[in-house]
Amino acid sequence: MAGPPWKLRDRVLALDEALAAGIVNVTSDSMFSGARSGTPEAAVRDGLALAEAGFDMLDVGAVAARNGPAVEPGREAAALVPALEGLAASGLPLSADTYSAEVAERALRAGAVAVNDIGGGSEEMFDLVAASGCGYVLMHIEGPPRAERDPRRYPDVVDHMKGWFEERLSRAAERGVAADQVVLDPGLDFDLSVEDDLEVLRRLPELAELGRPLYVSLSRKDFIGAVLAGSWEGRLGAERREAGTIAAATLAVAAGAQVLRLHDRSALQAVRVAGRISRLPAGIGA
Numbered sequence: 001m002a003g004p005p006w007k008l009r010d011r012v013l014a015l016d017e018a019l020a021a022g023i024v025n026v027t028s029d030s031m032f033s034g035a036r037s038g039t040p041e042a043a044v045r046d047g048l049a050l051a052e053a054g055f056d057m058l059d060v061g062a063v064a065a066r067n068g069p070a071v072e073p074g075r076e077a078a079a080l081v082p083a084l085e086g087l088a089a090s091g092l093p094l095s096a097d098t099y100s101a102e103v104a105e106r107a108l109r110a111g112a113v114a115v116n117d118i119g120g121g122s123e124e125m126f127d128l129v130a131a132s133g134c135g136y137v138l139m140h141i142e143g144p145p146r147a148e149r150d151p152r153r154y155p156d157v158v159d160h161m162k163g164w165f166e167e168r169l170s171r172a173a174e175r176g177v178a179a180d181q182v183v184l185d186p187g188l189d190f191d192l193s194v195e196d197d198l199e200v201l202r203r204l205p206e207l208a209e210l211g212r213p214l215y216v217s218l219s220r221k222d223f224i225g226a227v228l229a230g231s232w233e234g235r236l237g238a239e240r241r242e243a244g245t246i247a248a249a250t251l252a253v254a255a256g257a258q259v260l261r262l263h264d265r266s267a268l269q270a271v272r273v274a275g276r277i278s279r280l281p282a283g284i285g286a
Contacts, residue, residue, distance in 0.1 A: 026040055044087055058092050115135070139185035184212050
């Protein structure tokens, strides 16, 4: 399903079909053991392999989203910047997965053309995005990242999320961020229950009413493990969620997701096929 274009720092992505962002983690503690590039050198190798596999862009981060203490910006940048510099050889657009405006500024100087901010936006981040002209992923979250808390209860999770995004988009616009720089990430697994995650995925078309492309990060997430196991407490580990990710990615594309953040080539194939089917004119073959 085609969406409005997404303006990055050096190009515009038309989003006539769903795109896949390959995940590159310059970490040793990310939730999926198959995506832990412990050094910048390993991250470059892993990212170039994703580029060769056919991913459309690379999302590069150096701090795991899991709960834990804050990471000093200098330490984060020391891992992230050389990885971005090395991945420039891929020719793909690079996004920096960071919620630190200080780190994001250094990442943009190193070659990133977008910032994937799981922090939900701040004045400092909005100012940087406005000044640089980079693309921006605005993710729904109800508090600081990496802080443990129980999911909130929402009378209607999608209505709440729409209001949350409207307020943040307005705040970003006030700081000079252009609408076409922004895509929206519902933040699956962040401050959402399993039932919330499923409801959001089912009702993605309602989030698309906000007029911005939908960036859906669902690869191997906990809600998939919980659905497969039948309970949150017994959820399958990330290493056992590949087929569930394929199913979720396929349905997300059918529901209107324009960018899928993914670990696996199998999920990339699912996005390609689902995207092609979703673009077929109604009634073809009848």
